[in-house]
Amino acid sequence: MQEQAPRRTVEGMATPKDLPRDIGGFIRDMRRNAKISLRQLADQAGVSNPYLSQVERGLRKPSAEVLQQLASALRVSTPVMYLRAGLLDALDAKEGQGVTAAIAADPDLTVSQKQSLSQIYETFRRENARAAADATAADAADEPEESQTATPKPAKKTAKKAVKKTVAPAAEEENQ
Template sequence: MLAGVSGARYRRRVSEQQHHEAPEGPDQQRLGREVGDFIRDLRRSAGVSLRQLAAKAGVSNPYLSQVERGLRKPSAEVLQQIAGALRVSTPVMYLRAGLLDAKDREGVLAAIAADPELTMAQKQSLSQIYETFRRENARSEPEPDREEQP
């Protein structure tokens, strides 16, 4: 363990070091910058400092700074933590980060994220319920019926 670093802080640092560096391809670099800009804009609109958001999201200040500048690509878990700290729907954050595939972008999560009639809390709740149902269905999916031979 690092000298002078508590167990929880050490685990957080190690976890952050395991995240990927910003992706190499131009499209992925653009997505990294876009999600970083999006997070920075949301943070500033909320009147929250970088340090405050880092503390609320459970990540280090330098790591969050790198994410905002597009130098690091946060995991889905970190994006969820940041979304929660900013009170933004997780699917919105995932869409911005390019974590949802084309099917999902055009599907239910995208519709929830884009609905102006819903509050952020409602979007978050609906998204979580939807994902819970999808996971349940995937676990309990019956095997295809086998045709019986005469």
């Protein structure tokens, strides 16, 4: 059973209300894509096997905490999981979550491509935040009375490694 593509607005953008709300189907698709069993995912997420089965079949609605644990176990960003569950409105999303919402809503991308893009994006955001924190700490240590604004540069090696790690498996999967 495949999901239908979201309806498009005049501008060509999917609106949050158009996104599929079947979180159970999304979790099942992500689990199958990751090639792990229901029992393995339940163990990794810290939930019971019967509970996860009920979530996947749409009989139970997972809490935000369970969604976060499942997102971590499936290596999907939490905002993407919240968006799919209807807990996050893309229009009211915090900074940076609009990108992950757009990735999740794109009907032209496969599940593995969406997962890879989200992971790459989150890696870049973490690296930039880390670089900004380091720059702020260095500025405070060097010149405590003068406030400088530095443009953080991402750690290229780490980001490039993350890109290679996430894109290579997705490319292999597409070729099979």
